Amino acid sequence: MRKYQAHIYVTLRPSVLDPAGTAVMSGLQHMGYDTVEQVRIGKYIELSLSAQDEEIARQQLDLICDQLLANPVIENYRFDLVEQRDGVTA
Amino acid sequence: MRKYQAHIYVTLRPSVLDPAGTAVMSGLQHMGYDTVEQVRIGKYIELSLSAQDEEIARQQLDLICDQLLANPVIENYRFDLVEQRDGVTA
Numbered sequence: 001m002r003k004y005q006a007h008i009y010v011t012l013r014p015s016v017l018d019p020a021g022t023a024v025m026s027g028l029q030h031m032g033y034d035t036v037e038q039v040r041i042g043k044y045i046e047l048s049l050s051a052q053d054e055e056i057a058r059q060q061l062d063l064i065c066d067q068l069l070a071n072p073v074i075e076n077y078r079f080d081l082v083e084q085r086d087g088v089t090a
Numbered sequence: 091m092r093k094y095q096a097h098i099y100v101t102l103r104p105s106v107l108d109p110a111g112t113a114v115m116s117g118l119q120h121m122g123y124d125t126v127e128q129v130r131i132g133k134y135i136e137l138s139l140s141a142q143d144e145e146i147a148r149q150q151l152d153l154i155c156d157q158l159l160a161n162p163v164i165e166n167y168r169f170d171l172v173e174q175r176d177g178v179t180a
Binding site: 001042045048068 | 091100114121125126127128129130132133138139140150153158159
């Protein structure tokens with residue numbers, strides 16, 4: 001079994017309104033940051049897992065994202081995967 | 091003024107407990123994903139802004155992160171910045 005570190009990015013689909021992002025942008029403009037034009041807020045998840053190879057790790061991560069981490073109706077996800085060797089990120 | 095797209099990652103400091111991450115890991119293990127070893131949940135923010143050059147854009151982003159997007163007592167942040175030209179990401 002090999003160890004992998006995944007960085008998962010879950011974002012709202014472009015067609016879905018983001019009230020939290022709009023609130024942050026409004027707050028920034030009130031604070032004087034009037035050069036900010038758009039803010040979209042998503043989730044960033046760091047997950048470590050073991051798998052026999054990278055292909056299997058990617059399959060597991062797709063299932064995990066579809067079933068628990070992202071809501072496929074309104075969210076997209078993508079992830080990076082790096083193998084860890086001897087406790088050091090490859 | 092140039093347009094920039096920033097990708098901001100806000101994560102809990104390693105010494106801070108992450109109950110949401112622990113709940114997700116526990117959920118995954120109950121669903122049978124017993125190869126998952128650690129889950130940490132953070133925020134991922136996409137922000138577009140205008141600035142005269144990249145140095146000024148980075149200074150503004152540091153202020154925005156410190157003042158609004160991250161809680162420096164318990165969170166770290168980092169960001170990537172890319173310039174956008176003619177509506178296309180450089």
